Amino acid sequence: MTASLRALALCLLLVPGSAWGLEVVDQTGRVLTLPSPPRRIVSLVPSVTEIVFAIGAQDALAGVTDFCDFPVEAKGKPSVGGMINPSLEALVTLRPDLVVATRSGNRAETFDQLKRLRLPVYLVDPISVEDVMRLVTALGDLTGHRDGAAVVTGDLERRMKMVEERVAGRRRPRTLYVLWPDPLIVPGRDALVSELIARAGGESVTADQGAGYPRMSLEAAVARAPEVIILASHGGGTPVGRDKWERLESLPAVKSKRLYTADGSVMHRYGPRVVEGIESLARLIHPEAFVK
Amino acid sequence: MTPLVRLDGVGFAYPKAAPGRSRFEIRDLSFAVAPGEVLGLIGPNAAGKTTVIHLLSKVLTPSRGEIFVEGEPLRSLGRAEVARRVAVVPQDVAQGFPYTVGELVLMGRFAHAPGRFFESAADARVAREAMRLTGVEALAGETLGRLSGGERQRVVLARALAQEPRLLVLDEPTAHMDLRYQAECVGLLRRLNREQGLGILLVSHDLNMAAELSDRLLLMSGGAAVTTGTPEEVLQESTLERVYGCRVVVDKHPATHRPTVNVAWPDR
Amino acid sequence: MTGRRKLLAVCAGLALVLGLVALLSLLVGSARVAPGAIVDLVMGRGPVEGTERVVILGIRLPRIAAAALAGGALAVAGAGFQALTRNPLAEPSVLGVSAGAAFGVVLAQISGLGQGVVEALGLTAFAFAGALVAGVSVYVIAATGRGLPVHTLLLAGVIVGIFFSAAITVLISLVDTNRLGGVIHWLLGNLAPIPAGALGVFAAVTALGLWLVLGKARALNLLALGEEGAQELGVDAERLKRRIFAGSALLTGAVVAFVGPIGFVGLIVPHALRMLVGPDNRVLIPAAALGGGVFLLAADTLARTVVAPAELSVGVITSFCGAPFFIYLLRSRAGRVMP
Numbered sequence: 092m093t094a095s096l097r098a099l100a101l102c103l104l105l106v107p108g109s110a111w112g113l114e115v116v117d118q119t120g121r122v123l124t125l126p127s128p129p130r131r132i133v134s135l136v137p138s139v140t141e142i143v144f145a146i147g148a149q150d151a152l153a154g155v156t157d158f159c160d161f162p163v164e165a166k167g168k169p170s171v172g173g174m175i176n177p178s179l180e181a182l183v184t185l186r187p188d189l190v191v192a193t194r195s196g197n198r199a200e201t202f203d204q205l206k207r208l209r210l211p212v213y214l215v216d217p218i219s220v221e222d223v224m225r226l227v228t229a230l231g232d233l234t235g236h237r238d239g240a241a242v243v244t245g246d247l248e249r250r251m252k253m254v255e256e257r258v259a260g261r262r263r264p265r266t267l268y269v270l271w272p273d274p275l276i277v278p279g280r281d282a283l284v285s286e287l288i289a290r291a292g293g294e295s296v297t298a299d300q301g302a303g304y305p306r307m308s309l310e311a312a313v314a315r316a317p318e319v320i321i322l323a324s325h326g327g328g329t330p331v332g333r334d335k336w337e338r339l340e341s342l343p344a345v346k347s348k349r350l351y352t353a354d355g356s357v358m359h360r361y362g363p364r365v366v367e368g369i370e371s372l373a374r375l376i377h378p379e380a381f382v383k
Numbered sequence: 384m385t386p387l388v389r390l391d392g393v394g395f396a397y398p399k400a401a402p403g404r405s406r407f408e409i410r411d412l413s414f415a416v417a418p419g420e421v422l423g424l425i426g427p428n429a430a431g432k433t434t435v436i437h438l439l440s441k442v443l444t445p446s447r448g449e450i451f452v453e454g455e456p457l458r459s460l461g462r463a464e465v466a467r468r469v470a471v472v473p474q475d476v477a478q479g480f481p482y483t484v485g486e487l488v489l490m491g492r493f494a495h496a497p498g499r500f501f502e503s504a505a506d507a508r509v510a511r512e513a514m515r516l517t518g519v520e521a522l523a524g525e526t527l528g529r530l531s532g533g534e535r536q537r538v539v540l541a542r543a544l545a546q547e548p549r550l551l552v553l554d555e556p557t558a559h560m561d562l563r564y565q566a567e568c569v570g571l572l573r574r575l576n577r578e579q580g581l582g583i584l585l586v587s588h589d590l591n592m593a594a595e596l597s598d599r600l601l602l603m604s605g606g607a608a609v610t611t612g613t614p615e616e617v618l619q620e621s622t623l624e625r626v627y628g629c630r631v632v633v634d635k636h637p638a639t640h641r642p643t644v645n646v647a648w649p650d651r
Numbered sequence: 652m653t654g655r656r657k658l659l660a661v662c663a664g665l666a667l668v669l670g671l672v673a674l675l676s677l678l679v680g681s682a683r684v685a686p687g688a689i690v691d692l693v694m695g696r697g698p699v700e701g702t703e704r705v706v707i708l709g710i711r712l713p714r715i716a717a718a719a720l721a722g723g724a725l726a727v728a729g730a731g732f733q734a735l736t737r738n739p740l741a742e743p744s745v746l747g748v749s750a751g752a753a754f755g756v757v758l759a760q761i762s763g764l765g766q767g768v769v770e771a772l773g774l775t776a777f778a779f780a781g782a783l784v785a786g787v788s789v790y791v792i793a794a795t796g797r798g799l800p801v802h803t804l805l806l807a808g809v810i811v812g813i814f815f816s817a818a819i820t821v822l823i824s825l826v827d828t829n830r831l832g833g834v835i836h837w838l839l840g841n842l843a844p845i846p847a848g849a850l851g852v853f854a855a856v857t858a859l860g861l862w863l864v865l866g867k868a869r870a871l872n873l874l875a876l877g878e879e880g881a882q883e884l885g886v887d888a889e890r891l892k893r894r895i896f897a898g899s900a901l902l903t904g905a906v907v908a909f910v911g912p913i914g915f916v917g918l919i920v921p922h923a924l925r926m927l928v929g930p931d932n933r934v935l936i937p938a939a940a941l942g943g944g945v946f947l948l949a950a951d952t953l954a955r956t957v958v959a960p961a962e963l964s965v966g967v968i969t970s971f972c973g974a975p976f977f978i979y980l981l982r983s984r985a986g987r988v989m990p
Binding site for chain 2: 654734737739869873875879882884887930933
């Protein structure tokens, strides 16, 4: 392997002016130079894993994390452990030529270790749905699956447009999204879910709260008199706390029985399924728009 | 001859007293211990006897006056220097960890070479000799917890002897001890005084033991010296009644002819 | 002198055990590395294939070094503090220093530090700052005009520790959920390979702390007689206490800064070793330096192999495995524990 690399380097030296090495800019503005298009990618981000499978580039995926559970085939890829504490040894053994990580979910120490081990790291940092689209395109460019990426983005845009049309012009009900019941965690500024709610035709009562997914007191949430309450479920029987909300009979949402449960994993990942999230939210917020 | 230790107008007060208690003081105390002398320090509770010991070992610093050790001001001597000349045998043996008797006695050698990491062969010899003198050689491998009260006191005495001091200061050496131990202790101290020429400052509640062993007595009360002299001179009924506040009868010991103090028990 | 001979024997024995455990640790892990490759690498014989070289030199070896250093530092700090407070159940974290250092690191992490190598050192600086603030606070609270009374020192340490733990809890409740996992992970105490430069600084600081504590080991023995008792034997007890306190705090702060808060080692290792080699600090402290390394290294090796490729926090192992072992030692050699 060293011999062929040396040969390649020699060839590149002999060809003046050729763009040797791939120059890539990741989502945080860092510039990476890769000697060749990555063929062995380790993804430390479940949403990135999803995207890679969606655009058809899964053969370039050499490793994933334990949390990369969608699509089902992703579980068949070798895992390097958790997002917070992936095993460096397992990672190195996979001989990756690129590691994809995120600033929100992976630790800075992991990033430092990877840099120390001289592994190229591609950082993603999506905040909005637009960012997700751009990420799909970027990953398509990176893996040489531009067409697959285009198909995915096209499909996603089409579906979003459809939702947009259906909820256009309708009054936006005050919507409370409960990410976690106790302590109460809600989507605030810059949270993906806030944008999803907006695109689904709702008005999130917590959109002015702190960045990301901050905590909020129950009182403050109740004081905003939400008309629609959506409780996120995280699978596997985690408590949703429905009865706690049903007891608050004075709330408009409870009175009109607009207390719903939604699948959280679809809403919180910056992957292709965010559009599914938009669709399911729209159906809950504006059921009248989807009656055939 | 330069006295082993001399207090010159020494005064001491604790910087902060407990609320409701008066500041304890030693007032204008002056006395000396000559080389090879046994001085007994007696007096009622809170007379200041233990404070004197702390002042001598530099645990406390006098507020007034000066203390001299072999002619040199105590102020100017380092702790190790003091420990080489004055050895204190405390009443209580505080201990947090299970050191053996041998290790404890060896600790007495610290002052002679504080910079050493391990003790020398000479240190070991001195320690062994000290243990032989006090009869605890056979217990060298034991921990204190397995010894009787008398044996423990002898271990502490051995440690003090290992310091090779010129003056031995004993704080209530026979407190809580049975008769046999008391007799052994007096015999041992007397031997050390006569054979080794060791000066002894003896603080005790036991007036009779102090009278037996001491060349001179110093009677203290309320932080000041009341009187000093031979046991016969000091142990007078009137003096004792005044200081202790109870009736006593002073007799002569049938064998040694030293004065013995007997309490006149009340309400008979 | 039996003292010297005992020290040599104990150190030689423990060094051997440490070497064996280190070798074993080098051989196991999530990645499959042939023992032959390790031998080749150590001998300087090449070529060793890229991955194996990276795993051995880049991941395992630095981590082993970090574990040995951190374990030794914590154990020596524990031994020093136990001698200082005359309490065999004292722990370096009782000083409040590890809580202060942890607060510093959490604060740094939350304000976004730690994104690059330079910032990694900044993280360390925050930890030291936290350790210093906590240590000085404890000292200032406990010190009176007449010195450093031990019971006040313990109390002040506990209170300062509680304060900083509460402060950490406040920070945790404010941090956004994305970063929460990382912060909690760090708080549980995890070992990771440290870059060579940082490892060098860590080793140097540990050596300084060890010198501070070990240099006065003989006088430290005398402290068992009580401060007055030690002073009567010629020890300057106040200076000694300050020095041991500084050494212990330095060692604890260094571990938290470079590795993270790991509990229990400073309590169990010196105590267990005291049962085996006796209370003489001149033997106990060097033994703790080596024995602590053995203990933490073994615990960390377990932590990273038991559920591979996932890893347990080493703090979990030290507690779960340390406690029963400690109980066994306590019951079988009860005589030598308390006087």
